[in-house]
Amino acid sequence: MDRIVDQFFNLEIMVAAWPTVLQGLGMTVLICLAVIPMGLGGGLLAALGSTARRHWIRWPVVVFVDFFRAIPPLVLLIFVYAGLPFAGIRLSPFAAVVIAFFLNNSAYYGEIFRAGIQSVGFGQTEAARSTGLSAIQTLTHVILPQAVRNVLPDLLSNTIEVIKLTSLASVVSLAEMLYSADMARSVTYNASPIVLAAGVYLVLLWPLVRLVSRFGRGLAT
Amino acid sequence: MATWRMGTSRPADDTTSRSNPELSHRVRSLVFLPAVSAVTRPAVSANGLVPSLEICGLHKSFGPLEVLKGVDLKVAHSELVFVLGPSGSGKSTMLRCCNRLEEPDFGEIFIEGDLITGRGVNLNAIRQRIGMVFQAFNLYPHLSARKNVTLALRKVRGMRWDESNAHAMEALDQVGLADKAESYPSELSGGQQQRVAIARALALEPQVMLFDEPTSALDPELVGDVLEVMRNMKAAGMTMLVVSHEMNFAREAADRVIFMDQGQIVEQGLPAEVFGFPRHERTRAFLSRVKGM
Numbered sequence: 001m002d003r004i005v006d007q008f009f010n011l012e013i014m015v016a017a018w019p020t021v022l023q024g025l026g027m028t029v030l031i032c033l034a035v036i037p038m039g040l041g042g043g044l045l046a047a048l049g050s051t052a053r054r055h056w057i058r059w060p061v062v063v064f065v066d067f068f069r070a071i072p073p074l075v076l077l078i079f080v081y082a083g084l085p086f087a088g089i090r091l092s093p094f095a096a097v098v099i100a101f102f103l104n105n106s107a108y109y110g111e112i113f114r115a116g117i118q119s120v121g122f123g124q125t126e127a128a129r130s131t132g133l134s135a136i137q138t139l140t141h142v143i144l145p146q147a148v149r150n151v152l153p154d155l156l157s158n159t160i161e162v163i164k165l166t167s168l169a170s171v172v173s174l175a176e177m178l179y180s181a182d183m184a185r186s187v188t189y190n191a192s193p194i195v196l197a198a199g200v201y202l203v204l205l206w207p208l209v210r211l212v213s214r215f216g217r218g219l220a221t
Numbered sequence: 222m223a224t225w226r227m228g229t230s231r232p233a234d235d236t237t238s239r240s241n242p243e244l245s246h247r248v249r250s251l252v253f254l255p256a257v258s259a260v261t262r263p264a265v266s267a268n269g270l271v272p273s274l275e276i277c278g279l280h281k282s283f284g285p286l287e288v289l290k291g292v293d294l295k296v297a298h299s300e301l302v303f304v305l306g307p308s309g310s311g312k313s314t315m316l317r318c319c320n321r322l323e324e325p326d327f328g329e330i331f332i333e334g335d336l337i338t339g340r341g342v343n344l345n346a347i348r349q350r351i352g353m354v355f356q357a358f359n360l361y362p363h364l365s366a367r368k369n370v371t372l373a374l375r376k377v378r379g380m381r382w383d384e385s386n387a388h389a390m391e392a393l394d395q396v397g398l399a400d401k402a403e404s405y406p407s408e409l410s411g412g413q414q415q416r417v418a419i420a421r422a423l424a425l426e427p428q429v430m431l432f433d434e435p436t437s438a439l440d441p442e443l444v445g446d447v448l449e450v451m452r453n454m455k456a457a458g459m460t461m462l463v464v465s466h467e468m469n470f471a472r473e474a475a476d477r478v479i480f481m482d483q484g485q486i487v488e489q490g491l492p493a494e495v496f497g498f499p500r501h502e503r504t505r506a507f508l509s510r511v512k513g514m
């Protein structure tokens with residue numbers, strides 16, 4: 001029992017590892033701040049493209065979305081970071097993470113936004129256009145507010161997913177929280193820093209998870 | 222088909238057109254002449270004014286289905302024209318062509334003498350001049366009644382916040398719902414929602430109002446309030462084209478009744494004429510079917 005406490009819940013080691021883990025948390029937050037807004041923006045464009053009436057806009061976007069939803073994000077990340085240099089494109093770990101996640105998130109957020117837009121009846125568009133609102137004004141003032149409200153739980157639970165997936169950045173040696181904690185583990189030869197990082201994820205994400213549940217329909221993808 | 226494309230210019234000195242369009246319509250339907258377009262334009266109505274709404278040779282198909290087969294209609298200023306006809310006869314499609322929610326295949330439509338069909342027309346500008354009320358209300362559920370009305374005022378008319386509010390309150394007052402301004406659509410009855418929808422259209426001060434079965438989705442006891450609002454609009458001089466099944470309203474409020482069938486105007490006249498002495502077999506069949514319900 002003492003051995004377990006010593007190996008996993010060693011307070012002394014946790015305190016020593018805390019600055020490193022905290023620094024990693026900073027990087028995790030930074031990735032999130034880059035990747036979530038970009039994913040939302042790309043997702044919105046993808047949703048508009050995949051609901052476009054013109055098929056030459058629609059089908060390339062549908063292919064894009066399907067493709068990046070089917071590719072495992074870890075494969076995509078390693079390809080961008082370690083595969084593209086073979087084509088002469090060498091990216092920093094951070095840039096690779098941002099690009100890979102942008103593609104992946106755009107596809108996922110795109111599907112959610114698309115469902116949201118399609119949940120708003122066509123009568124709304126007709127009513128808005130009949131009062132002289134332009135297509136863009138109709139979108140921003142009539143369709144999107146309703147669409148977002150209709151899929152808010154899904155947007156939120158996908159965002160939780162994105163935050164968790166940022167730990168994948170550790171495989172390209174980007175010093176986010178998991179990477180930092182794992183470094184601390186290898187230095188201290190003790191699992192407590194990993195437990196510490198897990199605890200930080202838990203504290204950060206648990207309120208969000210509760211919030212999604214409060215919406216009444218949780219969707220975990 | 223080229224004839225329907227012609228006549229977009231409207232020479233003011235065309236004296237042949239200075240006949241009474243009501244009369245010519247009546248004569249035309251009396252002798253069952255097929256509707257001919259581009260003949261009597263530019264039309265000038267009895268009071269010497271250009272019609273508020275004029276539809277000339279309107280054709281519309283959905284794929285192989287020809288829904289409108291040459292519709293001609295003039296609605297004079299302050300006139301209430303009531304349209305009835307069996308399901309699928311093209312009533313909604315005709316209305317929707319009038320504000321270009323549906324794109325006509327052939328034909329011209331004029332609002333107060335201005336051509337609104339064809340290329341190069343500023344759709345968002347002309348749509349402010351044509352109010353439309355839908356069967357399903359189509360209020361914006363995320364906005365209060367007041368904001369349903371102010372949205373277009375601010376975004377299309379470019380009104381300031383306070384100005385648009387004052388305007389919206391005036392419109393809501395006209396439909397008797399000033400006290401519901403802050404209510405959301407889900408908090409309103411069907412009849413109230415439809416009246417807010419009317420206020421939303423009315424606030425833009427349109428020259429013509431189109432109603433597509435405005436009371437069909439309402440519980441019977443709520444129909445009266447909406448019809449009351451429409452009656453008041455008529456009294457205030459609004460030009461109205463109304464598709465509806467409310468025959469009693471037509472009898473009492475309509476200046477003219479149009480019977481449509483299979484994409485054409487089959488018959489038209491005063492309500493008492495059309496309801497009392499339908500000339501056309503199809504009208505008779507339809508009316509007896511409706512009365513039997």
Ligand SMILES: Nc1ncnc2c1ncn2[C@@H]1O[C@H](COP(=O)(O)OP(=O)(O)OP(=O)(O)O)[C@@H](O)[C@H]1O
Binds near residue numbers: 307308310312314
């Ligand atoms: N967007 C569309 N695409 C294909 N067909 C359509 C479309 N809109 C209408 N139609 C068809 O055109 C015909 C006329 O429709 P319309 O809605 O104008 O009839 P209506 O007279 O308003 O009938 P109702 O009394 O049932 O409302 C119908 O057969 C309908 O199925």
Ligand SMILES: [Mg+2]
Binds near residue numbers: 312313
């Ligand atoms: Mg209809």
